[in-house]
Amino acid sequence: xxxxxxxxxxxxxxxxxxxxxxxxxxxxxxxxxxxxxxxxxxxxxxxxxxxxxxxxxxxxxxxxxxxxxxxxxxxxxxxxxxxxxxxxxxxxxxxxxxxxxxxxxxxxxxxxxxxxxxxxxxxxxxxxxxxxxxxxxxxxxxxxxxxxxxxxxxxxxxxxxxxxxxxxxxxxxxxxxxxxxxxxxxxxxxxxxxxxxxxxxxxxxxxxxxxxxxxxxxxxxxxxxxxxxxxxxxxxxxxxxxxxxxxxxxxxxxxxxxxxxx
Amino acid sequence: xxxxxxxxxxxxxxxxxxxxxxxxxxxxxxxxxxxxxxxxxxxxxxxxxxxxxxxxxxxxxxxxxxxxxxxxxxxxxxxxxxxxxxxxxxxxxxxxxxxxxxxxxxxxxxxxxxxxxxxxxxxxxxxxxxxxxxxxxxxxxxxxxxxxxxxxxxxxxxxxxxxxxxxxxxxxxxxxxxxxxxxxxxxxxxxxxxxxxxxxxxxxxxxxxxxxxxxxxxxxxxxxxxxxxxxxxxxxxxxxxxxxxxxxxxxxxxxxxxxxxxxxxxxxxxxxxxxxxxxxxxxxxxxxxxxxxxxxxxxxxxxxxxxxxxxxxxxxxxxxxxxxxxxxxxxxxxxxxxxxxxxxxxxxxxxxxxxxxxxxxxxxxxxxxxxxxxxxxxxxxxxxxxxxxxxxxxxxxxxxxxxxxxxxxxxxxx
Numbered sequence: 001x002x003x004x005x006x007x008x009x010x011x012x013x014x015x016x017x018x019x020x021x022x023x024x025x026x027x028x029x030x031x032x033x034x035x036x037x038x039x040x041x042x043x044x045x046x047x048x049x050x051x052x053x054x055x056x057x058x059x060x061x062x063x064x065x066x067x068x069x070x071x072x073x074x075x076x077x078x079x080x081x082x083x084x085x086x087x088x089x090x091x092x093x094x095x096x097x098x099x100x101x102x103x104x105x106x107x108x109x110x111x112x113x114x115x116x117x118x119x120x121x122x123x124x125x126x127x128x129x130x131x132x133x134x135x136x137x138x139x140x141x142x143x144x145x146x147x148x149x150x151x152x153x154x155x156x157x158x159x160x161x162x163x164x165x166x167x168x169x170x171x172x173x174x175x176x177x178x179x180x181x182x183x184x185x186x187x188x189x190x191x192x193x194x195x196x197x198x199x200x201x202x203x204x205x206x207x208x209x210x211x212x213x214x215x216x217x218x219x220x221x222x223x224x225x226x227x228x229x230x231x232x233x234x235x236x237x238x239x240x241x242x243x244x245x246x247x248x249x250x251x252x253x254x255x256x257x258x259x260x261x262x
Numbered sequence: 263x264x265x266x267x268x269x270x271x272x273x274x275x276x277x278x279x280x281x282x283x284x285x286x287x288x289x290x291x292x293x294x295x296x297x298x299x300x301x302x303x304x305x306x307x308x309x310x311x312x313x314x315x316x317x318x319x320x321x322x323x324x325x326x327x328x329x330x331x332x333x334x335x336x337x338x339x340x341x342x343x344x345x346x347x348x349x350x351x352x353x354x355x356x357x358x359x360x361x362x363x364x365x366x367x368x369x370x371x372x373x374x375x376x377x378x379x380x381x382x383x384x385x386x387x388x389x390x391x392x393x394x395x396x397x398x399x400x401x402x403x404x405x406x407x408x409x410x411x412x413x414x415x416x417x418x419x420x421x422x423x424x425x426x427x428x429x430x431x432x433x434x435x436x437x438x439x440x441x442x443x444x445x446x447x448x449x450x451x452x453x454x455x456x457x458x459x460x461x462x463x464x465x466x467x468x469x470x471x472x473x474x475x476x477x478x479x480x481x482x483x484x485x486x487x488x489x490x491x492x493x494x495x496x497x498x499x500x501x502x503x504x505x506x507x508x509x510x511x512x513x514x515x516x517x518x519x520x521x522x523x524x525x526x527x528x529x530x531x532x533x534x535x536x537x538x539x540x541x542x543x544x545x546x547x548x549x550x551x552x553x554x555x556x557x558x559x560x561x562x563x564x565x566x567x568x569x570x571x572x573x574x575x576x577x578x579x580x581x582x583x584x585x586x587x588x589x590x591x592x593x594x595x596x597x598x599x600x601x602x603x604x605x606x607x608x609x610x611x612x613x614x615x616x617x618x619x620x621x622x623x624x625x626x627x628x629x630x631x632x633x634x635x636x637x638x639x640x641x642x643x644x645x646x647x648x649x650x651x652x653x654x655x656x657x658x659x660x661x662x663x664x665x666x667x668x669x670x671x672x673x674x675x676x
Contacts, residue, residue, distance in 0.1 A: 156427060157542070159554045160561075170430035171525060234523025235546045 005048040006112045010103055012041030013076075017096040023089055031089050038083070038096065042076050045103075048112065049073055055114040059125035064256065065109025067129060071253075072102045074137030082177065083141075090168050094144050124199055131192030132214075136249050138185030139221070143246035145178035146239035153236060175235060178242060179228055186221050193218060210255040217248035265389055265588070267352035268325035268344055269306075269313030272366060275343045283312040283333040291383035293332075297324060304384030304394065308376050310366060311359070315352065317389045322346055349588065353393055354581035360401030361577050362410065368566040369410030369573070374401040392587060400580040407576060410569040413562035418452040420558045421529045421550070425497050426456065428527045428548055433457035438495045439480075440488055440509075441502040442470040445531050449499045450478055461495055464488035466504070492517030492526075499529045500536035508536035515544055529555070589657035593648050596661035599670040600644070604637045 016037030022030035049070070052060040061070040079095050082088060106112055152168055169177075193214060200207075207215075224241045227233035233241070270283055285293060285307040293314075297303035301318020312332070314325040330340050347355050355364070360377045362369040381394035405411045414420040422432070429435050435458045439446045442465040450460050460478035464485050465471035472482030483491065485508070492498070492514060500508055518526065523546060530537040530551040542549035550558075612633060621629065644664070651660040664670065 152427070156424070156548050159550065159557070168427075170426060171428050173430045228523075232522035235525060237545065238523070 001051050002048055002112060002114050005044050005051060006107065009041050009044035009048060010100060010107075012037045012044060013096055013100040013103060016041060016092065017100050020089060020092040020096055024093055034089065034092055034096070038076065038080060038092065041099075042073070042080055045069075045073050045076070052112075052114055059129070060114070061111070061129065061133075062125055063109065063111055065106045065111025067111070067133060067256070068102055068109065069106040069111040070129075071133050071137055072099050072106065074134050075099060075102075075140050078137050078141045078181070088169060091141075091144050091148055094147075095141070098140075124195065128192055128195040128199070131188045131195065135185040135189035135192060136253060138181050138188070139217075139242075139246055139249045142178045142181040142185065142242050143249075145174050145181065146242040146246075149174040149178065149239045150236065150243075153239075171235070175238065179225075179238070182221055182224055182242060182245075186218070186225060189214075189218055189221065210252060213248055213252045213255060217245055217252060220245035220248060264317070264321070265349050265352050265393065266316045266321035266325065267313060267347045267355060268316070268322060268329065269311060270329070270344045271311035271313070271364065273364070274345070279333065279335065279343060280310070280312070282335065283307075283329060284309070285312060285332055287379065287383060290380065293328060294384040297328060298385030298387075300324070302385060302387040302390040304380055304386060304390055306359070306377060306380040308373065311364075313356075313359075315356065315384075315390055315393070317387065350581055350585040353396075353584040353588075354577065356393060356397045357400040357577040357580045357584075358574075360397040361404035361573050362401070363404070363570055363573055363577065367415040367563065368570050369405070369408075370415060371405070371411055374398065374405075377401065388591075389588070393584065396580055396584055400577050403580075404573040404576050408569045408572045410566050410573050413565055414559060415563065415566070417531070417552065417555045417559060418448045420555045420562070421449055421499070421531075422452040422456045422458075424529075424548070424550060424555075424558065425453065425458070425527050428525050429496060431457060432497075435459065435496040436461040436494060437497040437499065438462040438464060438488065438491055439474065440464045440485070440498065440500040440536065441532065442467070442474040443501060443503065445501040446499060447474060447477075449501070449529065449531065450474070453497065453499070454478055458497060462488070462491050464491075466502075489513050489517070493520040495526075496524065497527045497529070498537075499531065501531040502536050503532055504536075505534060507538050508532075509538065509541070511538045511540040511544070514538075514541045514547060518544060518546060521546070531555075586652070589652040590649075592658045592661045593652035596664045596670065597645055597648055600664055600668060601641060603668060603670060604641055608633050608637050 014037075016034045019030045019034035019037055023034055049061075052066075052069075061067050075095065076099050079092070083091055083095065103112070148168065149171060152174065153171055156171070196211070200211075220241065224233075224238065224245060227241070228238055270280065272280065275283075285305055287307075290305040290307050294303040294305045297305075297314065297316060298318075301316060301321070303317075304315045306313045306315070312329070314328060316322075316325050318324075326337070326340065326344070329335075329344065330337055333340065356377070358364045360374055362371070362373055365373055377394065377397055381390075381398070384390060384394070386394065414423045425432060425435070432453065435453075437450070437453050437458050437460050439450055439460065439462070442463055446463070454460055460475065460480040462481050462483050463471045463475035463478075464483050464487065465474075466485050468482055468484055471484070474480075475482040485502075489509065492509075498509075502508055514526070514528075525546045525548065528537055528541060528547065528549040530549060533552060535551055537549055537551075539549065539551070541547050612630065615629075616626065648657075648660055648664065651657045
């Protein structure tokens with residue numbers, strides 16, 4: 001059953017990635033095909049996750065590959081909230097190839113099958129892993145938006161925007177959506193970290209490098225929100241700060257595989 | 263009856279002649295009604311073209327006479343500048359016009375509305391009705407399926423489009439105009455049309471500032487007070503034409519502190535420039551001068567020309583469809599006449615034979631059926647061949663041959 005859902009989901013994400021590339025070259029029907037690819041792929045992957053959850057004894061995404069599978073689904077879910085609008089199609093050019101590649105990696109690591117298991121309790125995993133994955137997925141999208149902001153701002157600064165007119169979201173929109181995404185993700189990250197710290201206190205053990213990096217990411221994104229809403233940090237500076245935070249997210253995501261699942 | 267187009271346009275006719283041939287809309291309707299006395303007529307007259315589309319006898323002669331009467335030009339002079347097209351070529355021309363492919367700025371949107379207005383004011387029959395409806399369809403299709411009309415084609419629309427790249431929808435964006443001349447007014451119109459609010463107009467002459475501000479519901483302020491308002495606006499358009507800088511980098515930088523990171527878009531349309539070019543280097547500030555805007559327009563026009571190739575394919579396809587329709591118009595009545603003629607003979611011969619043969623009811627029905635089948639079988643191949651010919655160029659001559667061979671006559675046409 002999972003096979004029947006995985007391959008069509010991957011195919012739909014792949015189709016969306018190719019169609020987004022086609023839409024970037026010549027806007028039109030390719031963009032609509034891409035949007036339907038994202039929607040269909042997301043529905044199929046949702047069904048895949050439901051089947052996995054049903055068959056697993058506990059939390060089925062506790063392996064690095066399983067958590068990657070969940071992470072891809074969360075990234076596409078967050079993207080689906082607003083990403084399918086015509087003006088965000090340029091972002092799909094980055095998000096959908098990434099989703100397709102990460103899903104293949106999850107498959108290679110055995111994260112899309114129905115054999116996931118973990119030594120941790122289900123409640124802890126749902127709260128800790130689920131919330132951290134959600135936050136990381138949102139930060140990934142925010143980083144994409146910030147990168148798009150910097151690219152568009154550079155083009156406007158270089159005074160060569162003609163080819164872009166009408167094709168990309170405005171600077172203000174990119175900046176606002178990025179800020180809101182981070183504002184939603186930071187509480188999720190905070191709750192996920194708190195859950196981890198509670199377990200750490202109960203079971204004993206010290207703070208490792210991965211936890212330090214995750215706390216570093218939390219600090220950067222919290223600073224982002226404070227500076228943005230209190231000190232009026234917007235535009236280029238805010239975009240760079242979001243990318244710095246995302247660099248820490250990547251380190252944490254890769255480190256997670258090396259320290260927790262190796 | 264053939265479709266004829268006689269017209270002149272910016273492609274080969276100077277403005278001095280075009281303005282003489284221009285026909286205002288009420289007169290265009292009257293002219294069309296007059297020319298349609300012997301068929302159908304539409305007069306399309308804009309600042310770039312005057313074209314007469316006619317269906318009826320001696321169309322070219324009548325159109326030339328009409329144009330000569332309107333423009334007052336001698337016939338030989340007129341003949342040197344007008345173009346004359348018929349049938350498919352005329353249709354293709356109108357579809358290109360509606361698609362904006364024959365316009366000075368490829369893909370410009372105004373022409374489609376002008377074609378519609380001309381159509382509505384015209385005196386149309388089956389041919390021109392079909393032609394203009396299809397032209398409107400082709401014009402819409404070109405704009406929907408290509409990017410020919412997407413990018414700005416003038417300096418003022420480029421300024422509006424760039425402001426949208428920074429702010430998105432301009433509803434709620436506040437604009438300050440520095441200078442109250444014609445250029446400022448054009449920019450204000452473009453920005454207001456996109457939803458922006460013209461909040462302030464600053465000018466050396468407070469009366470002129472107030473007059474322009476009043477037209478857009480804004481506030482007129484003295485030029486010296488403009489700096490204080492920088493924190494309250496999102497877009498600044500400067501076009502004073504006065505020597506020296508209206509705003510320096512430091513003044514703008516100071517104003518940015520109160521904006522909480524909200525970007526500021528500045529358009530400098532003045533020569534010499536009003537705004538310090540260093541403003542563009544400030545974070546969150548985007549300054550475009552007249553050269554920048556013109557290069558945006560040039561790049562966008564180049565993009566429109568690239569899209570024109572795809573648009574040409576669309577209008578050619580529409581012209582093919584019109585040709586097929588026109589050809590079928592010639593052939594279908596001939597087929598109908600031929601079948602009616604055959605049926606008439608069959609019915610008449612049956613009626614004559616019925617009395618002589620003394621058939622029962624069932625036998626009569628059988629004979630009826632057999633004769634109908636014979637007629638159908640005899641006419642099947644000629645009908646198919648005529649329909650095939652209608653798709654090509656020789657449909658008309660085939661139809662004429664059928665009429666001649668069977669003595670069907672022209673009055674059978676419908």
